[in-house]
Each structure stands twice: as C-alpha cells, then as structure tokens.
Amino acid sequence: MTDNTIIIIGAGGSIANAFLREQHNRFPAHNLITISRNVHDKIADNHQHFQCDNSEQQIQAVTQSLSTVVKTAQSITVFNGQLHNEAFSPEKRLEDINEHYLSWILKANTITPMLWLKYIGQRLGPKSRCVITFLSARVASIDDNELGGWYAYRASKAALNMAVKTASIELARRAKYCKCVLFHPGTTDTNLSKPFQKNVPEGKLFTPNFVAQQLSTLITTRDINGQVDYIDWQGKAINW
Ligand SMILES: NC(=O)c1ccc[n+]([C@@H]2O[C@H](COP(=O)([O-])OP(=O)(O)OC[C@H]3O[C@@H](n4cnc5c(N)ncnc54)[C@H](OP(=O)(O)O)[C@@H]3O)[C@@H](O)[C@H]2O)c1
Structure with missing residues (x-):
C-alpha cells in the first residue's frame, strides 16, 4: 500500500488553509483531499474537494467514497472547532452558561470530530500508516485550568481529548501503525481568536503559516507508539 494521500x-x-498549502509544498506529488462545509478552490491537479455538512449521514457517505484512500492515507487532520458567533461569546461566569451556545459548541468541537473519528477509524487497518490529528486547545487541560471561564469551549475540547485518547487505545489494537495527536496551535491570528487577541503578549500571536509549518514538522516526526500525544505548537506535552 502507498501512503501518499493527505x-x-x-x-x-x-x-x-495554510496547512493545505504547506503540505502541498512539502509533498507536491501527494494526493490532497479536502473536506469542508463550503466549496474550496482547487490548489493543484492532485487536489480533490468534498463538501460535507457534518451530519452523520454525509460524513458516512464521504468516508465511504474515500474508503480506499483513508486506508492508505499518510495523514488525516481534523481542524473543526468554533468559539464565538454573532449571538454568543465564551462564558465569564456561571450565569452565562447557555443551552444554545453549549449545544452549538459541542456539535462543532466534539460531535463533528468524533463522527469523523468513527468513520475514519473503522477504515484503518493493520497496514495503515497514518497520523490522525485533531485541533484541540491548551484550555482543554483540566490540570492547567487556573483562570476559569470559557465553560463550553473548555468542556468541548476536553471531551474531544477524551474521545481521541479512547480511540487511540482501540486503534493500537486494530491499526497499530496509526498515531493520534491532539494539537494546540497557540493563539493564532484567525477569525476564531480575533475578539481575544488584545491581551496576547508580543510575539505570541502566531500566523496560520507559522502554525502550519510547526504542525507539519511535528506530525511527520511522530513516534508511532500506540499513544496519543497532546502537544502544543512547539511539540511540548500538555498535561491532561
Ligand atoms: N486560532 C486560535 O488561536 C486557536 C487556538 C487554539 C485552538 N484552535 C483550534 O484550531 C482549529 C482551527 O481554528 P482556526 O483558528 O483556523 O479558526 P477558523 O478559521 O475560524 O476555522 C474554523 C474551523 O472550524 C470549522 N467550522 C466552522 N464552523 C463549524 C461548525 N458549525 N461545525 C463544524 N465545524 C465548523 C471550519 O471548517 P469548514 O468551514 O471547512 O467546514 C474550520 O475548520 C479549531 O479547532 C480551533 O478550536 C485555534
């Protein structure tokens, strides 16, 4: 089997998007497959795009049509995650906890990635050699939570961490050359972090390109050992 698909x-x-371009520069001959709720410009002849609304039915259909490439993929990286929208911002205190915000965040940050994990995971086998990465966050660390607040986001990413940790135990048995990674990019200049950038220390607000390069290097140098790595952009382990 050739593991030449990203x-x-x-x-x-x-x-x-930065990661897509970085991967193409690093592995120009590899097949690129992107999946998003929206359309996406093709960046090369070997780039194929699929639209998916993240319902279980569509996730199942997309992974079904990608069955063979999933089995032989070199890396699968799941970026889905949200923090705020027009109606809601992260909670500052208990009184801010809101059912609609919680449901929205849990769907985007936990349920959607877990459904991808379900349909991807069952297609990986003993011959698969793949690093499966999920974008997590340092604020998901229970150990590291000294500031409080951000109930929904913290809980949704902590739940994602637990799901991926659990899957890594199963994958160690059924696809032992696959590796799961939970990656904290650091505060990165994107729509997601825009409203929260003013207190970021100088030099600590990263560009998507920088983070994409770090992520690329980290996943290509991972030790495939049946363990899940919860790491930051420097490759440093984060306490659970
Ligand atoms: N930026 C930061 O400082 C920072 C810090 C820590 C962790 N992260 C994590 O990094 C990841 C990427 O975020 P980003 O900073 O690049 O932000 P972004 O540009 O806003 O990207 C948002 C991501 O979430 C997906 N998404 C948007 N709405 C969604 C919904 N309703 N349901 C499911 N997926 C949805 C998007 O996928 P499609 O639009 O393609 O479907 C895209 O992958 C997120 O998981 C985020 O939690 C970011």
Whole structure:
C-alpha cells in the first residue's frame, strides 16, 4: 500500500488553509483531499474537494467514497472547532452558561470530530500508516485550568481529548501503525481568536503559516507508539 494521500477536514478554516498549502509544498506529488462545509478552490491537479455538512449521514457517505484512500492515507487532520458567533461569546461566569451556545459548541468541537473519528477509524487497518490529528486547545487541560471561564469551549475540547485518547487505545489494537495527536496551535491570528487577541503578549500571536509549518514538522516526526500525544505548537506535552 502507498501512503501518499493527505486528508484535511474542516479545510475552510485559516490554519487548515495554510496547512493545505504547506503540505502541498512539502509533498507536491501527494494526493490532497479536502473536506469542508463550503466549496474550496482547487490548489493543484492532485487536489480533490468534498463538501460535507457534518451530519452523520454525509460524513458516512464521504468516508465511504474515500474508503480506499483513508486506508492508505499518510495523514488525516481534523481542524473543526468554533468559539464565538454573532449571538454568543465564551462564558465569564456561571450565569452565562447557555443551552444554545453549549449545544452549538459541542456539535462543532466534539460531535463533528468524533463522527469523523468513527468513520475514519473503522477504515484503518493493520497496514495503515497514518497520523490522525485533531485541533484541540491548551484550555482543554483540566490540570492547567487556573483562570476559569470559557465553560463550553473548555468542556468541548476536553471531551474531544477524551474521545481521541479512547480511540487511540482501540486503534493500537486494530491499526497499530496509526498515531493520534491532539494539537494546540497557540493563539493564532484567525477569525476564531480575533475578539481575544488584545491581551496576547508580543510575539505570541502566531500566523496560520507559522502554525502550519510547526504542525507539519511535528506530525511527520511522530513516534508511532500506540499513544496519543497532546502537544502544543512547539511539540511540548500538555498535561491532561
Ligand atoms: N486560532 C486560535 O488561536 C486557536 C487556538 C487554539 C485552538 N484552535 C483550534 O484550531 C482549529 C482551527 O481554528 P482556526 O483558528 O483556523 O479558526 P477558523 O478559521 O475560524 O476555522 C474554523 C474551523 O472550524 C470549522 N467550522 C466552522 N464552523 C463549524 C461548525 N458549525 N461545525 C463544524 N465545524 C465548523 C471550519 O471548517 P469548514 O468551514 O471547512 O467546514 C474550520 O475548520 C479549531 O479547532 C480551533 O478550536 C485555534
């Protein structure tokens, strides 16, 4: 089997787009497959795009049509995640917890990635050699939570971390050359972080290109050891 396919899910985001271009520069002959809720410009002849509304039915249909390439993919990276919208911002105190915001965040940050994990995971086998990465966040660390607030976002990413950790135990048995990674990009200049950038220390607001390069290097140098790595943009382990 050849592992020459790169799959990018949630490809419409800023970090995802930078990562797509970075991967193409690094592996120009590799097949690129992107998946997003929206249309996406083709960046090369070997780039194929799929639209998906992230319903279970469509996720199942897309992974079904990609069955063979998923089995032989070199990397699968899931970027989906949200933080704020026109109606809601992260909670500052208990009184701000809101059912609609919680449901929206949990769907985007936990349920959508878990459904991708479900349909991708069952297609990986003993011959697959793949790094499967999910964009997590340092604020998902229970150990590291000293500031409080951001209930929904923290909980949704912590739940994602637990799901990926659980899947890595199963994958170690059924696809032992596959590796799961939970990646914290650091505060990156995208729509998601825009409203929260003013207190970021100088030099600590990263460009999507910088983060894409770090992520690329980190996933191509991972030790395939049946463990999930929860790491930041420098490759440093984050406490759970
Ligand atoms: N920027 C930061 O400072 C920062 C820090 C820590 C962690 N992260 C994480 O990094 C990832 C990428 O974020 P970004 O900074 O590049 O932000 P972005 O440009 O706003 O990208 C948002 C991502 O979420 C997906 N998305 C948007 N709405 C969605 C919905 N309703 N349901 C499911 N998916 C949805 C998008 O996919 P499509 O539009 O292609 O479907 C895209 O992959 C997120 O998981 C985020 O939590 C970012």
